Amino acid sequence: MTKTLQESPPRVSPAQAAAELLARRQARTNMQAFVLYTKPDYVVKPFNHELCKKLDAFARGEIKKLIVTMPPQHGKSELTTRRFPAYLLGRNPKLKIAICSYSATVAEKFNRDIQRIIDNDSYHKIFPDTVLNESNVVSSAQGSFLRNSEIFETVGHGGFVKTVGVGGSLTSTPVDIGIIDDPLKDRKEAKSITVRESVWDWYTDVFETRLHNDSQQLIIMTRWDPSDLVGKVLKRDKDWQIVNFEGIKTGPKTDYDQREVGEALFPEKHSLERLLAIKESNPITFNSLYQQDPKPSLEALVYPNWRQIQAMPDLQPTYGMDFGFTNDPSTLVEVMKQNLKIFTKEVFYEKGLTNNAIKKRTLNYFLSTGRNLKSLIVGDSAEPKTIADLQAETICRVEPNDKRDFPNLTAYIFKTHEGEFYKLAGLNIVGAHKPPGSINAGVEYLNEHEVYVEVNSANLWQERNSYEYIMMNGVSTNEIYDRNNHALDPIRYVVNTVYSNNKPNNNW
Template identity: 55%
Template sequence: MNRNERVRYMYALKERLVRESRTDLLRFTLSTMPTFEPADFHRRYYGVLTKFAHREIKKLMVFMPPQHGKSEGSTRRLPSFILGERPDTRVAIVSYNAPKARKFNREIQRIIDTPEYQEIFPETCLNSSNVTTVAGSWLRNADECEIVGHLGGFKTVGVGGALTGEPVDVLIMDDIYKDAKTAWSATVRESVSDWYDTVAETRLHNKSQQLIVFTRWHEDDLAGTLLRQQGEYHPTENPNGWVVVIYQAIKQGSPTEYDPRQEGEALWDERHNIEKLEAIRKRNPHVFDSLYQQDPKPSEGLMYDIGFTEYQTRPATKYCIRKAYVDTADTGADYLCAIVYDETEIGNYLVDVLYTQKPMEYTEPELARILTKHGVQECVVESNNGGRGFQRAVERQCRLIGNAKTKFKWFHQKDNKEVRINVNSAAVQNLTFMPFGWVKLFPEFASAINGYMKIGKNPHDDAPDALTGTIEKRKNKVKSDVAGLFGR
């Protein structure tokens, strides 16, 4: 390739990149921010934001842990990109206070002023001078900027501020709670909801778009309130609902369209690895679930609010039998929960857990392997909804791999699950001893236990149900008068 050919090639390549930057937010960001090195989840996140920019999504919520780059995409690059594609669009950006909102304003101005941006979107530009009043000119100040020659522009405002004037086509709300203290304040949460109802929502019209992006602190934050009122999007059943995208710091559950990670993988391992995240989780599991896993639960409403004592070595006892309690999945959305534990006169010492939504093709041989590995003497299986057949299949698997030790029992659970969990909650906490580091050993099980609420709808109750069963099945001969046990 001679020099002229190389020049033509480079020119064609640049033209292609410019064209791609006009239609794809990630390519636009790479062109206007050369230092950006997107991780895999950034590519998917920016893909969702591109759909929003192209008006394929009307109402979007994105929940992400702190320091993972959510605002760069949602609140700096996205409005700049939208105004490039559609310079007549009126964008409003809201944050927890005016100084924070004005910082976003300055950053968007800088993006639009760059030569790279002007090459991509030459029709979108700001007044070259700082203009604070209309006076026949295009506004450009710390609170509002207008696109020269067009109807569009962007306003930035703190929660509680005014959104007077023209209607809003795109409303972006980023970090509307400053920190945990404000998010956990009922007064602040109420004021945010009132401001949204009386100010922000009144500026919207039938075709307006809304984007809420922040880290979840509390189940009754604005996102939680709107989801309870309006629900999640479904193309036929709830077309006016919210598209919800959740990025957990440590993946729990099955892969999804927006987050195809395997369970246990860190979201941005290069910046926040598993070791760092687990250390944070260990310091405060409740805060970690809210802030990093986007699963907010108020501690005052938790079922197991006392917590569990951890053990490293089980103490010598007069009585000990290794048992397993199995609660099979009732439906495809439920979890199978199998708990292996040592029953003693002091209490139950949890040894291992199988907690999964995987099908029977996986759970039957896996449970047989676990029972055999731990030398389980007695396995109790709830017979409800196919439990009897599951028990027979697991027993057959055990015998095939040489386990003749485990004795299987089945029973029909006729009592109300919610009542059982509530009535036995104190005994469960007082008589259950968790292995040291159990939150890390069994993260999804631990989240289901530590996040289970006394009042309100819980997404899953399989783990608390099985843990309750281990207490209900304690033998009568187990010593009940244990000094100090109920005083901790």
């Protein structure tokens, strides 16, 4: 019989063996070396190299809170949200990592990609102690380690990666490292105050509550709006380190970006000519998507010429009121007019207010500022029942925090054997004049005047900055995105009902 000879493995020279061992050793402590060892076809450009250096500093604990912003198709998610979690678990398989994105579907895709990286032979050569369960395990059982599209655990170490969509639960999940990759899907979501606020609520009520003193955070996103998640955390906190790579360099050199002004970030894939063409055709998208500098475009803004002032003048005010509850806020806006100048101030802007709560806030403000309790209020005429209720005298219970929140209403409290109650006069509120075309009429009237917004009116100013015309190829269609206007609408109610030539013939 002829004996079949097994093929011998290829001979490896001492030099090749030494080079292999060095590559593995470097990949254990250097993010870029890890990426190239596990994904040899990854193209490393100078900005990728610098980002890897920042991620290494993060991995060593030298950076606790890191924000990364750069244009799309530049490999940021491949580095930060796929390779980096695998790298972190290799260095420390006990880590508890949460990865969040705008939807559960996207987050689960990251989960599966990370699992594939850890399962690869090249990964095992670098980090042999970090392994996953060989089979899919959906629910916990004694001696088993979870592995599914939502969570996977490192065998024998207790570490894990859990992925959720923004809005999803992280209950009972302590997090050492929290990674958020694009919490907003697109410009439409980013321009919705309701969506932005829901992201912020989830971040503060869910995500942050799972962190501890030594936890680290990494946020990767495209900036669409000044008040998106990055805008809010930077306004609130001063301890974030930011890495922002502009599509076209505009500012001075930084420690991580040594380009000259006017240079493209990745010209081989996104040439300067292409970027300039995008800038020319759609400057709003260009500023946000490629420069990470979200700001309102004067061409798109409905109210481009509004200005902020430090305080309201001493003039007779009229008030506009809009009604919401669960999803939208109820609002009260103070409006004053002097010749061709209009002055506005946000009084309150709050969800979940009952009619009694609206009345308490309104009367307390009138008393605290010396306004006439019968000051005219123009409310949304689409809510006649609410207007009628606010016009009527109110008997309502004094709630636990009312004396603290409404100190000027104490004179209206009376006591019975059932407790303390308010007796509140009705408001001088009327329904707004809203004939066909009233939106455009109000916009035209306001744009014929100098309009000033009191500087502390944050929600009103934010709405002004996101109240835009629909743009087609960089040109305004004169059709308004009629949303994000809970403080803007009350101004129009006052304008159309009290100030303009088209106001109704009513005497108040």
